[in-house]
Amino acid sequence: MPLLRPVLSKTYFRIxxxxxxxxxxxxxxxxxxxxxxxxxxxxxxxxxxxxxxxGVLGLPESNRRCxxxxxxxxxxxxxxxx
Numbered sequence: 344m345p346l347l348r349p350v351l352s353k354t355y356f357r358i359x360x361x362x363x364x365x366x367x368x369x370x371x372x373x374x375x376x377x378x379x380x381x382x383x384x385x386x387x388x389x390x391x392x393x394x395x396x397x398g399v400l401g402l403p404e405s406n407r408r409c410x411x412x413x414x415x416x417x418x419x420x421x422x423x424x425x
Contacts, residue, residue: 379385 376385
């Protein structure tokens with residue numbers, strides 16, 4: 344059986360390294376999405392999306408909601424249960 348101290352130490356450093364990488368990316372993404380929402384980029388994206396969904400991807404209209412920018416804000420779960 345492994346010793347507890349090295350296991351805890353390794354676990355701590357792996358979590359630390361993960362958070363050191365993930366937290367800045369999460370914050371950058373959140374700030375970017377907020378900024379795009381405030382200046383209207385996400386609304387413009389909603390007008391560009393339908394031709395892509397129908398023409399290029401060949402998906403029905405009901406799938407457009409899952410690809411909305413709201414997907415990023417409200418999560419995938421909303422589309423899974425609609």
